[in-house]
Amino acid sequence: MSKSHHRWLAKELAAWEEESLITEEVSRLLQHRYGITSRSAEENASRTSVILSLFGGLLIGAGIITLFAFNWEQLDRGERGIIAFLPLLAAQALTLFVLRTGRKDSTAWREGSAAFFFMALAGSMGILFQTYQIGGTLRDFLLMWSLLSLPIVYWLRSLFGTFLYTITITAWCLLTTMVSTTLAYLLLQGLLLPLMLGFAFRKTPLPRIIKHLFGILHGLSLLLFLGKLLTLQDAGEGEWTLAISLLSLSYLLLAQWVGPTAIPSYFRPFRRIGLAFLMGMAFFLTYQNSPAIDSLSELSSPLVLGTLALTGLLLSALLARQKRWLPLLGWTVPLLLFAGHPILANLAIALIGTALIMKGSALGNSLAVNVGVFLLAVLAILRFFDADLPLLIKAAGFIGVGVAFLTFNGIRARRKAKPTFPPTSSPAKELS
Amino acid sequence: MTIPPTKHLVSFGFLATALLQLAILASCLFLWETTLHHGQVLKLRCAPVDPYDAFRGRYVSLRLEGQEATYEGRNTRKRGSTVFATLQEGEEGFAHFAALTARAPKEVPYVRVQLLRDASPQQKVAFRVPFDRYFLNEKLAPEAEIAYREANRREPGQGRAWVELRVRHGIGIIESVQLENESLEEAARRRGGT
DSSP: OOHHHHHHHHHHHHHHHHTTSSOHHHHHHHHHHTTOOSSOHHHHHHHHHHHHHHHHHHHHHHHHHHHHHTOOTTSOHHHHHHHTHHHHHHHHHHHHHHHHSGGGGOHHHHHHHHHHHHHHHHHHHHHHHHHTTOOOOHHHHHHHHHHHHHHHHHHHTOHHHHHHHHHHHHHHHHHOOSHHHHHHHHHHHHTTHHHHHHHHTOSSOOOHHHHHHHHHHHHHHHHHHHHHHHHHHTOOHHHHHHHHHHHHHHHHHHHHHHOSOSSOGGGOOHHHHHHHHHHHHHHHHTSSSOHHHHHHHHHOOHHHHHHHHHHHHHHHHHHHHTTOHHHHHHHTHHHHHHTOOHHHHHHHHHHHHHHHHHHHHHHTOHHHHHHHHHHHHHHHHHHHHHSOOOHHHHHHHHHHHHHHHHHHHHHHHHHHHSOOSOOOOOHHHHHO | OOOOHHHHHHHHHHHHHHHHHHHHHHHHHHHHHHHHHHSEEEEEEBOOOOTTSSEETTEEEOOBTTOEEEEOOSSOBOTTOEEEEEEEEOGGGEEEEEEEESSOOSSSOEEEEEESSOBOTTOEEEEEOSOOEEEOOTTTHHHHHHHHHHHTOSOTTOOSEEEEEEEETBEEEEEEEEETTEEHHHHHHHTTOO
16 A cells, blocks of 8 residues: 555545544554554654754753843943843844754754744843833733744744744733733734644645644634633623634634544544534524624724634635535525524524534434534524414424434434444454 | 855845844843933832732832822823823922823923823823832842832831932833932842842
């Protein structure tokens, strides 16, 4: 079996596992049978080298900071001012060395240098601030630190650099006290976008674990930003609607980028969180005209709207690239919701529920079928509550939906119990 | 051996980035250095401190007297906004914060400060000054903190500690912290700090 076949099968196995067509155990056995290893020894060594470089860079940088934080009072102000530039100059020299030599292709060199640069810059700034007794706020320090480090993240195309940058601007955002300043978080995050797109669409995909960490970090960062923004705004339901939609789309985008994976489900929360948010929103909007429409002028931020639109477009692009037409159709639901009429929200939920049942039945995916049925059942129950009908009729309706739900599950369980193909020899037996 | 043009491009591009980074930090240094050389010297009394909140790490946390003034701008300003606090010299050569303005005043010394709550016109409002820390050698700092705290355990207006501040174009930089007739460092050394 050629390497390309191996790659194809590994990808397919991950997708089948993702769609619950096979279990993790079966996937592992098939990988073993065809000699597919998830990581080669070489990859492992390279990964260790990257981790060691990262820690090396961070520790040396931290050492420099500590050394200068001692506050050498025997040196005068001018001397300390000049010394302050040394860590930065050293980090710049190292970066130039990495860029000018073949080392820019080495992840270990790139990531290690980026880590060192971040720490060295903080050291330089710290010495300068200390020398001139500049108290200021941590917020100002973080902003200056992140913005001055950003060009290096781009030069080195450092993934760890994007992590540090995101952590820094998130901390900065949490320390802001004004809505207008907090919204600048989107602008700061936007500065990273070209690089992130580069990562998302590059020829050699990033390792899944890195994608997950990347996703978790950005998801959390966005969540913290929204929490801060809404707290400062004394948010009403309109702002929450908009915010949750934005969050949901972002989570879905991340989930789509991360893609099918062999990593256990507890480590890939985005798709489910995103879908849960969207469904919650959808049910909320079946009651009234979308408050998001009214609140757009209140938030009045082209940044928020721009991010919303951009996230949606990115998600569409990713889905189209992966030729996943059904999800592509599915994510347009938020647009239906934003159109503002409760009928559209009802329609959207009904469509999603039906699509899930149909696709789940075709693939034998019980989870999808159950979620679909659950959505339809909840929708039916909610509408029964709303409807101006006598209590007896409502009661009959509830019982009817319940019985339908149970009957459907019973039929499915019986079908599942029937063997549809002759049993083959156990994979475990074959392996032994 | 010829160097490929892309390599030149990388070098030039990176050098431009590096120079920009250095220039930004150097401009901060220049601004602070010129303030210390050419700024107006003002003395500001320190306020009594809560002994448990005075020291954080290797610096002494400073609190100045009268960190609130009347906001004289025309429009309401939100908490966290930057405004300008004018300084006026008073009795015994000590300065105090006279007023808050939305625009930088031309005739009087002033510093940029941050509002601690929303400010309406003619309302007295508290603010935060950017010079609230005095960094010290880690061995001196504990003694300095005790000396500073003891010097400030008096009624407001009677405190014996003050900061000497250099002010220029809205930037204020602490030149020294004084406790009666000696600097904070001298007081700390006298108490046993090395």
